[in-house]
Amino acid sequence: xxxxxxxxxxxxxxxxxxxxxxxxxxxxxxxxxxxxxxxxxxxxxxxxxxxxxxxxxxxxxxxxxxxxxxxxxxxxxxxxxxxxxxxxxxxxxxxxxxxxxxxxxxxxxxxxxxxxxxxxxxxxxxxxxxxxxxxxxxxxxxxxxxxxxxxxxxxxxxxxxxxxxxxxxxxxxxxxxx
Numbered sequence: 430x431x432x433x434x435x436x437x438x439x440x441x442x443x444x445x446x447x448x449x450x451x452x453x454x455x456x457x458x459x460x461x462x463x464x465x466x467x468x469x470x471x472x473x474x475x476x477x478x479x480x481x482x483x484x485x486x487x488x489x490x491x492x493x494x495x496x497x498x499x500x501x502x503x504x505x506x507x508x509x510x511x512x513x514x515x516x517x518x519x520x521x522x523x524x525x526x527x528x529x530x531x532x533x534x535x536x537x538x539x540x541x542x543x544x545x546x547x548x549x550x551x552x553x554x555x556x557x558x559x560x561x562x563x564x565x566x567x568x569x570x571x572x573x574x575x576x577x578x579x580x581x582x583x584x585x586x587x588x589x590x591x592x593x594x595x596x597x598x599x600x601x602x603x604x605x606x607x
Contacts, residue, residue: 481600489590492520492557495550500576502529502539508577515584516575519557524572535578537562542576544568559585 497516501509513523529535538560543551544567551573555561560580 480597482597483600490549490553492553493522495553496522496524496572497550497554498525498527498572498574499523500527500529500574502531502533502535502576503579503581508581512575512577512581512584519584519587521554529576535562535576536580537578538580538582539578540564540574540576542566542568542574543572544570546571547573556588557584 499509499513499516509526509528513526517523538558540562541551541555541558542564544565547568547570548565550571551563554573554575555563558575
């Protein structure tokens with residue numbers, strides 16, 4: 430019988446240990462990569478808080494929200510009626526048509542007479558009429574008088590609406606009941 434070669438067995442044992450070490454190192458690296466990938470996946474899908482606001486945005490004033498009374502202060506018959514039709518075509522609410530009772534002669538394009546509640550409405554209407562004069566009086570309601578002067582020709586070009594500033598979404602409200 431022959432005896433086993435101790436040098437050959439040692440080489441085989443060393444190669445087997447080396448192969449086991451390399452295999453374990455590869456398995457550990459693959460597992461570490463899998464855990465890293467999983468952690469980045471979960472970190473990316475976690476919801477991130479977005480900025481929000483508690484201020485409620487106020488809607489922009491539109492012509493349909495403005496009530497006007499068209500008054501003629503010239504000698505031209507039917508000017509107030511024709512102007513009221515043009516104003517209605519632009520979306521303004523016509524509250525009345527008539528002649529100016531003040532009896533003053535307005536030399537320019539005209540006047541917008543309004544009270545404190547109608548200031549925003551008058552500013553919106555003034556955007557449609559270049560050269561109009563704003564006159565605040567003490568009326569209690571928000572109507573605006575469009576008084577046509579001797580220089581009145583027609584409404585100006587329709588102003589381009591100002592884009593609303595981007596607003597943040599509303600913050601969720603949480604109600605706590607005792």
